[in-house]
Amino acid sequence: DGGITQSPKYLFRKEGQNVTLSCEQNLNHxxxxxxxxxxxxxxxxxxxxxxxxxxxxxxxxxxxxxxREKKExxxxxxxxxxxxxxxxxxxxxxxxxxxxxxxxxxxxxxTVV
Amino acid sequence: xxxxxxxxxxxxxxxxxxQINCTYQTSGFYGLSWYQQHDGGAPTFLSxxxxxxxxxxxxxxxxxxxSDSYGYLLLQELQMKDSASYFCAVIDAGKSTFxxxxxxxxxx
Numbered sequence: 001d002g003g004i005t006q007s008p009k010y011l012f013r014k015e016g017q018n019v020t021l022s023c024e025q026n027l028n029h030x031x032x033x034x035x036x037x038x039x040x041x042x043x044x045x046x047x048x049x050x051x052x053x054x055x056x057x058x059x060x061x062x063x064x065x066x067x068r069e070k071k072e073x074x075x076x077x078x079x080x081x082x083x084x085x086x087x088x089x090x091x092x093x094x095x096x097x098x099x100x101x102x103x104x105x106x107x108x109x110x111t112v113v
Numbered sequence: 114x115x116x117x118x119x120x121x122x123x124x125x126x127x128x129x130x131x132q133i134n135c136t137y138q139t140s141g142f143y144g145l146s147w148y149q150q151h152d153g154g155a156p157t158f159l160s161x162x163x164x165x166x167x168x169x170x171x172x173x174x175x176x177x178x179x180s181d182s183y184g185y186l187l188l189q190e191l192q193m194k195d196s197a198s199y200f201c202a203v204i205d206a207g208k209s210t211f212x213x214x215x216x217x218x219x220x221x
Contacts, residue, residue, distance in 0.1 A: 031207065035211075041214070043200070043209075043211040058208065090156070099208060100144055100161045101146065102146075102148075102156075102158065104155040104157070
């Protein structure tokens, strides 16, 4: 079945440690996106990539980094510079670059203690 | 920048019709999308409007007025499974900006 896979579903890390969240898609989509969701709030864009080896900052990129070495993969690293990293992280992909319809993974809930 | 407003909560009874409004202020605008998210789950795409008017998909319809910077999602024949959060999202330059979501509670 085609889709987007995020792993792991739950992740715990100690403060000060970097952590990488995985996102893989087999939908052959060009564009991929990372969002952060805090309780009771909408999704805020962290980074997005519309083509391999290229990506752009979203609205809240500080403290995060990404890479897009393969079309299928768009990992997100939450660095120690991110001041409040505990959140629900959602990866999405879209056909083309218009982003009119995004397909989301099941999310990773990151807790930093 | 972009800002979107939608009601935080809506409650309706099974079988009823409910309308969730979304107003936006944006520097650029390509279209308006709607997503449904059940608690703790992945958002799923419901509809997209690029032009003024009504788009119908089964029990769900979405409306857009570009001149009024306004749209709404209409849910008909409400079912218990429709209890979820609903987000509008403005599309511009290949990016989506989401509203804070409307929590819909459907009561028997």
